[in-house]
Amino acid sequence: MAIAWTLSPFLPGDGQELRYYAPLGALLSMHPTLMRSLRSALQTLAGLAVGVALAGAVLLLSEPSVWTISLVIGLGSLIGGMR
Numbered sequence: 001m002a003i004a005w006t007l008s009p010f011l012p013g014d015g016q017e018l019r020y021y022a023p024l025g026a027l028l029s030m031h032p033t034l035m036r037s038l039r040s041a042l043q044t045l046a047g048l049a050v051g052v053a054l055a056g057a058v059l060l061l062s063e064p065s066v067w068t069i070s071l072v073i074g075l076g077s078l079i080g081g082m083r
Contacts, residue, residue, distance in 0.1 A: 050079055 008022035054072045062068050 047080060051076055 002023075004022035004026040005019060008019045011022075054076055058064055058068045058072055
């Protein structure tokens with residue numbers, strides 16, 4: 001946005017008088033991408049938290065084995081597939 005503000009006086013027409021439109025346009029064009037990245041980061045954190053919780057449950061309730069780890073992986077896959 002700072003680049004848009006800096007370069008706006010060099011635009012033809014009323015670029016000097018309407019400088020605020022350049023950063024506003026930059027903000028509006030970046031908003032969907034920023035929100036998509038934020039949503040993806042939150043989904044990754046939620047998945048990590050669920051994985052840690054499932055692993056902690058296995059450690060507290062039983063001893064890790066092939067069966068318990070397979071069960072946790074299956075549960076994690078089912079939870080991950082939910083909307």
